Amino acid sequence: MMPSSGDDGSHGAAADAAAAMDRMYRFQTTIYDLTRKPYLLGRDPLVAALAPPPDGTVLEIACGTGRNLIAAARLFPHARFFGVDVSSVMLARAERSIRRAGLSDRIRVAQCDAVTFDPLETFGLACFDRVFVSYALSMIPPWREALERAIAVTASDGRLAVVDFGDHARQPAWLAPVLMRWLALFDVRPRAGLVEAAEDLAARTLRPLDVSAPWKGYVLSLDFGPVDDRAVMPPSR
Numbered sequence: 705m706m707p708s709s710g711d712d713g714s715h716g717a718a719a720d721a722a723a724a725m726d727r728m729y730r731f732q733t734t735i736y737d738l739t740r741k742p743y744l745l746g747r748d749p750l751v752a753a754l755a756p757p758p759d760g761t762v763l764e765i766a767c768g769t770g771r772n773l774i775a776a777a778r779l780f781p782h783a784r785f786f787g788v789d790v791s792s793v794m795l796a797r798a799e800r801s802i803r804r805a806g807l808s809d810r811i812r813v814a815q816c817d818a819v820t821f822d823p824l825e826t827f828g829l830a831c832f833d834r835v836f837v838s839y840a841l842s843m844i845p846p847w848r849e850a851l852e853r854a855i856a857v858t859a860s861d862g863r864l865a866v867v868d869f870g871d872h873a874r875q876p877a878w879l880a881p882v883l884m885r886w887l888a889l890f891d892v893r894p895r896a897g898l899v900e901a902a903e904d905l906a907a908r909t910l911r912p913l914d915v916s917a918p919w920k921g922y923v924l925s926l927d928f929g930p931v932d933d934r935a936v937m938p939p940s941r
């Protein structure tokens with residue numbers, strides 16, 4: 705049974721998500737990293753920009769095969785890494801890759817739903833210095849709740865980074881509909897309201913938000929900064 709699931713129906717939803725993702729990825733885990741490399745753009749720049757503090761903690765929500773966590777652990781040898789994913793087949797792959805990379809002492813992964821997970825229960829940590837979500841909100845139907853959960857487990861002086869499919873605004877007009885149809889075959893649905901939801905969340909949590917859309921809008925990249933306490937201080941006279 706997956707940990708961090710409540711009695712309010714969230715366990716059922718998490719179990720459904722786990723079953724759906726296991727069905728989706730059952731025959732893909734061995735080819736996943738190779739086949740996704742050309743089109744899940746923006747992951748490596750996100751990883752390179754994590755720059756956790758000395759002895760810091762980094763969490764990837766929906767970590768899949770662990771390729772981002774492994775890359776990050778190699779780049780930042782002083783930090784500890786954690787990953788959650790709802791799919792047991794993806795996690796089995798992640799655990800194998802982490803072991804092969806010799807990083808089992810620095811990367812821990814666990815089966816959890818992005819909406820309901822409790823990192824204190826799972827890893828003994830309530831929040832992390834860096835949290836990131838890479839190409840997963842487009843696969844999580846309650847993506848708004850997952851985004852709220854991600855910010856809730858980001859330390860107040862920490863950062864949350866999100867990378868996902870963008871709106872393709874500066875791509876040729878024919879490309880977006882073709883891409884959307886192809887992505888839908890994999891249950892991937894780029895979230896039209898993601899920027900607005902992120903702006904709302906940033907305003908409510910007093911965090912600066914940096915939004916960028918590289919590769920002509922193919923990618924959407926969000927970076928929530930540390931809580932800015934000055935935003936609640938009354939103006940000085």
Ligand SMILES: C[S@@+](CC[C@H](N)C(=O)[O-])C[C@H]1O[C@@H](n2cnc3c(N)ncnc32)[C@H](O)[C@@H]1O
Pocket residue numbers: 721725740744747765766767768769771772788789790791794816817818819837838839840843844
């Ligand atoms: C496209 S893959 C991305 C994997 C990885 N983040 C990367 O960048 O390569 C999406 C991942 O989201 C996971 N996922 C989907 N729904 C989830 C949920 N509700 N909770 C946690 N993980 C979920 C899937 O199992 C899958 O591993």
